[in-house]
Amino acid sequence: MADQPLLKLTNISRHYGAIQALKGASFEIGRGEVMGLVGENGAGKSTMVKIIGGFDPGFRGEYFYDGEARHFKTPTAAEQVGIAIAQQELSLIPTMTVAENIFLAGDGVPLFASKSRLSEMAKPFLEEVGLGHVNPLRATNRLSVGEQHLVEVARLIAHNPQVLILDEPTAALGETDSIRILDMVKRLKDRGKSIIYVSHRMDEIFKICDRITVLRDGESQPARPAADMDVNSLVELMLGFELGDMYPARKPVARAEPVLKVRDLWPDGIVEPISFDVYPGEILGLAGQLGSGTSEILGAMAGSTKTRGGMLHYKGETFLPTRPKDAISRGIAYCSEDRKHDGLFLGRPIMENMSSPSLETIATKGILSGPRELQTTTENAVKFTIDPKRLPQEAGVLSGGNQQKVALGKWLSISPDVILVNEPTRGVDVGARAEIYQILRDLADNGAAIVVASTDIQEITNLPDRIVSFYRGVQIGELQLDDMTSANILEQITDPFHEAGIAVSEKAS
Amino acid sequence: MTDVSASTGNTPNLVQRIRRDYSPLVIGMVGLFLLVFVAGAAFTDDFLTWFNVKTIIRDAALVGIMAIGLTFVTLSGNFFLLSMKEIAALSIICFATLMSADWNQWGPVDADPTTWSLFMTFLVAFVATMIIATIAGALQGALIGLGGNPIVVTLGAAGLFFGIGSWWSDNLVISYRRPHGAEWLGTGSFIGDIPNITVAFVIIAVVAELVLRYTTFGRQVYLVGANRAAGRATGHENFGMAIKCCIIASVCAAFVAVAFSGQVSSAHVNYFSSEFGSSGDMTIMVIAIVMVGGNSIMGGYGSTLRTSLGAIFISSIDNMMVLNGFNSGARVLAVGLMIVFSIIVFALVRRGSRAVE
Numbered sequence: 001m002a003d004q005p006l007l008k009l010t011n012i013s014r015h016y017g018a019i020q021a022l023k024g025a026s027f028e029i030g031r032g033e034v035m036g037l038v039g040e041n042g043a044g045k046s047t048m049v050k051i052i053g054g055f056d057p058g059f060r061g062e063y064f065y066d067g068e069a070r071h072f073k074t075p076t077a078a079e080q081v082g083i084a085i086a087q088q089e090l091s092l093i094p095t096m097t098v099a100e101n102i103f104l105a106g107d108g109v110p111l112f113a114s115k116s117r118l119s120e121m122a123k124p125f126l127e128e129v130g131l132g133h134v135n136p137l138r139a140t141n142r143l144s145v146g147e148q149h150l151v152e153v154a155r156l157i158a159h160n161p162q163v164l165i166l167d168e169p170t171a172a173l174g175e176t177d178s179i180r181i182l183d184m185v186k187r188l189k190d191r192g193k194s195i196i197y198v199s200h201r202m203d204e205i206f207k208i209c210d211r212i213t214v215l216r217d218g219e220s221q222p223a224r225p226a227a228d229m230d231v232n233s234l235v236e237l238m239l240g241f242e243l244g245d246m247y248p249a250r251k252p253v254a255r256a257e258p259v260l261k262v263r264d265l266w267p268d269g270i271v272e273p274i275s276f277d278v279y280p281g282e283i284l285g286l287a288g289q290l291g292s293g294t295s296e297i298l299g300a301m302a303g304s305t306k307t308r309g310g311m312l313h314y315k316g317e318t319f320l321p322t323r324p325k326d327a328i329s330r331g332i333a334y335c336s337e338d339r340k341h342d343g344l345f346l347g348r349p350i351m352e353n354m355s356s357p358s359l360e361t362i363a364t365k366g367i368l369s370g371p372r373e374l375q376t377t378t379e380n381a382v383k384f385t386i387d388p389k390r391l392p393q394e395a396g397v398l399s400g401g402n403q404q405k406v407a408l409g410k411w412l413s414i415s416p417d418v419i420l421v422n423e424p425t426r427g428v429d430v431g432a433r434a435e436i437y438q439i440l441r442d443l444a445d446n447g448a449a450i451v452v453a454s455t456d457i458q459e460i461t462n463l464p465d466r467i468v469s470f471y472r473g474v475q476i477g478e479l480q481l482d483d484m485t486s487a488n489i490l491e492q493i494t495d496p497f498h499e500a501g502i503a504v505s506e507k508a509s
Numbered sequence: 510m511t512d513v514s515a516s517t518g519n520t521p522n523l524v525q526r527i528r529r530d531y532s533p534l535v536i537g538m539v540g541l542f543l544l545v546f547v548a549g550a551a552f553t554d555d556f557l558t559w560f561n562v563k564t565i566i567r568d569a570a571l572v573g574i575m576a577i578g579l580t581f582v583t584l585s586g587n588f589f590l591l592s593m594k595e596i597a598a599l600s601i602i603c604f605a606t607l608m609s610a611d612w613n614q615w616g617p618v619d620a621d622p623t624t625w626s627l628f629m630t631f632l633v634a635f636v637a638t639m640i641i642a643t644i645a646g647a648l649q650g651a652l653i654g655l656g657g658n659p660i661v662v663t664l665g666a667a668g669l670f671f672g673i674g675s676w677w678s679d680n681l682v683i684s685y686r687r688p689h690g691a692e693w694l695g696t697g698s699f700i701g702d703i704p705n706i707t708v709a710f711v712i713i714a715v716v717a718e719l720v721l722r723y724t725t726f727g728r729q730v731y732l733v734g735a736n737r738a739a740g741r742a743t744g745h746e747n748f749g750m751a752i753k754c755c756i757i758a759s760v761c762a763a764f765v766a767v768a769f770s771g772q773v774s775s776a777h778v779n780y781f782s783s784e785f786g787s788s789g790d791m792t793i794m795v796i797a798i799v800m801v802g803g804n805s806i807m808g809g810y811g812s813t814l815r816t817s818l819g820a821i822f823i824s825s826i827d828n829m830m831v832l833n834g835f836n837s838g839a840r841v842l843a844v845g846l847m848i849v850f851s852i853i854v855f856a857l858v859r860r861g862s863r864a865v866e
Contacts, residue, residue, distance in 0.1 A: 304741070304742060356739075359728055367724055367725075368727075
């Protein structure tokens with residue numbers, strides 16, 4: 001680490017309209033350093049990243065790069081001096097080959113370059129990000145999402161950046177792909193690159209970061225060495241108060257009569273039909289990595305994923321939902337992992353989002369009752385700690401955590417007996433995360449059956465009362481509360497057949 | 510355009526709010542446009558007379574009713590029906606054929622027809638036309654709802670409907686004798702000197718707006734339009750929605766065809782392609798109105814009120830240009846400019862609102 005920081009921002013302020021996103025925040029990073037940038041949603045992380053990358057020239061404050069005062073007007077200007085951002089959303093062209101994507105900007109490529117020439121040129125960059133085994137002539141959309149993220153980084157590295165910003169690179173990835181990303185960060189660091197690592201995942205932050213900068217309400221804390229902190233003290237810094245235990249206490253569940261029996265359910269993407277029972281009052285966890293089939297199972301139970309066969313036994317009825325309506329009308333709610341895709345109506349008011357599954361209950365003969373809608377949505381909003389004053393606002397203006405609360409909270413309006421939740425806290429900040437866990441637990445304590453699928457190993461270890469595990473479309477086993485340790489779960493979801501020949505503990509570290 | 514008319518208010522609060530919510534570019538563009546409009550209105554003789562205002566709304570009525578129907582399709586996220594004028598063409602042929610059909614004359618053979626017999630003739634023709642329009646709408650809606658691309662489906666349907674209409678009428682003008690049972694709708698007026706078609710326009714506009722705001726169906730239109738996947742996940746399928754909305758649009762088009770036929774007491778498949786409105790092409794005019802009203806082309810945002818105002822707006826610009834002696838080419842140009850203009854302004858407004866997040 002050099003004495004003079006490579007990149008230094010001091011006293012940065014930025015406001016959008018009436019909202020003050022950054023209030024005199026500071027940030028610095030040295031050469032060859034991995035700097036974690038953490039904070040709750042809305043703390044100003046994305047704004048800071050945008051300013052550093054030149055996406056947002058409208059800020060006040062000093063910006064020094066390599067000792068020189070700068071004020072980049074465009075992302076291209078920042079890129080030219082060596083600052084590159086890997087955005088959360090992929091910007092690859094899915095139908096083009098990996099090599100073509102890496103040289104999308106076209107610099108350094110001869111005017112007429114054959115495919116084999118391109119692929120030769122792409123090879124070193126792929127090796128650098130740990131994709132040496134990938135054929136550069138493969139179509140990009142044939143790779144896994146994690147590999148695509150790595151290709152995106154390879155493209156940035158092709159410009160030889162000095163500072164690389166990774167904005168939640170693992171948010172949408174499973175365990176194996178995440179490990180790849182972390183390995184790549186370590187390699188780049190060894191080659192003297194500076195990396196700004198933005199993430200919600202505490203374990204990753206502590207694994208790879210040298211120092212950590214915390215943002216809270218647009219203000220920054222001085223950067224601290226990661227070695228001097230632990231998860232609790234970091235969370236405290238992010239929230240400004242002590243969190244206590246994030247996961248609510250479990251009560252013993254009396255499993256007498258299952259509310260829902262899943263029999264021989266065979267969704268697309270699953271290797272063989274699966275069966276399990278769901279009891280009222282419990283939170284059942286479906287553990288599995290990305291691609292293990294847990295999403296498809298929840299989707300099939302809710303009628304939103306295609307199913308080859310199987311039956312649900314529910315309240316003396318045997319049926320298989322073919323569309324979401326079938327499940328909703330019986331009191332089975334399903335919250336998918338992608339709230340922007342099918343969980344929220346971003347352009348519509350929060351109130352309409354909250355009442356969307358239950359229009360029949362607030363209408364008489366097809367005419368909506370405004371007061372009744374206001375009353376029920378207000379009740380449900382309060383249960384999910386959403387400010388009822390915000391009900392007329394568009395759902396799109398909410399932060400990730402509040403959006404997730406709306407996406408989940410809308411299902412209270414049908415008074416569900418079974419709630420299926422896929423990735424309950426993806427892209428959700430720590431504070432809202434604890435609230436969501438508490439609400440799910442309260443619902444279970446009040447007699448609802450809750451099925452949670454999650455790829456987050458901490459969450460799946462600490463939230464559910466019982467776990468059914470999956471690996472590549474195969475049902476592996478069931479874990480009762482006493483056996484639910486991270487190691488047991490990891491073994492079942494990453495390497496149940498001991499194919500890799502290495503111990504799981506080694507893999508996880 | 511509704512926000513715009515409000516922006517001329519003088520309360521400091523409102524001005525401050527507008528300056529906060531809208532970028533200077535948007536305020537400048539809208540201001541300039543209003544200036545031109547107001548100046549045009551003030552300096553055009555006979556523009557601001559009761560007679561002329563009635564003319565404007567009357568002109569707006571036919572395209573306006575069609576545009577209100579189409580707004581349901583657009584709001585529900587199913588883009589546009591590019592077959593609006595062909596549905597109208599098929600409807601007008603159907604209507605006029607039945608109006609002139611020998612078996613459909615209910616009066617005494619050798620005497621003047623009575624009011625009752627004329628009305629019976631009209632009723633049979635009207636109901637048959639509406640049934641055909643409903644089938645046409647349901648057919649397109651079903652194909653769109655099953656996942657067909659609205660552009661492809663409705664372009665194909667357009668050829669189908671036009672072909673049937675053209676074949677059925679041998680490509681000839683079908684005329685029927687006055688007095689006939691559709692005069693009251695085409696040219697008549699029950700309330701003072703306000704034409705009945707104007708009254709129909711106002712009633713349809715009000716009912717459509719009430720349906721969208723206060724019924725389950727209206728809410729579903731917005732929800733499915735705002736996010737089709739989330740709509741499905743919360744139990745509102747686009748299949749039924751597309752069918753319902755396409756039927757509404759088709760029935761509105763057929764109603765306009767009936768009213769227009771009643772005005773000219775004849776029909777030809779090309780009436781809505783060449784001899785209608787300033788730009789000649791009814792489909793383009795109707796889409797223009799939906800756009801100028803500021804409805805989101807992606808669905809989920811907008812209202813039929815906006816469409817109605819858009820219709821009156823385009824009609825008044827057109828009227829102003831006619832009074833100033835512009836020929837039809839210049840008027841088509843003006844409509845085109847208005848579409849481009851409104852798309853830019855609404856895009857800027859929406860982008861501005863996103864930056865505030």
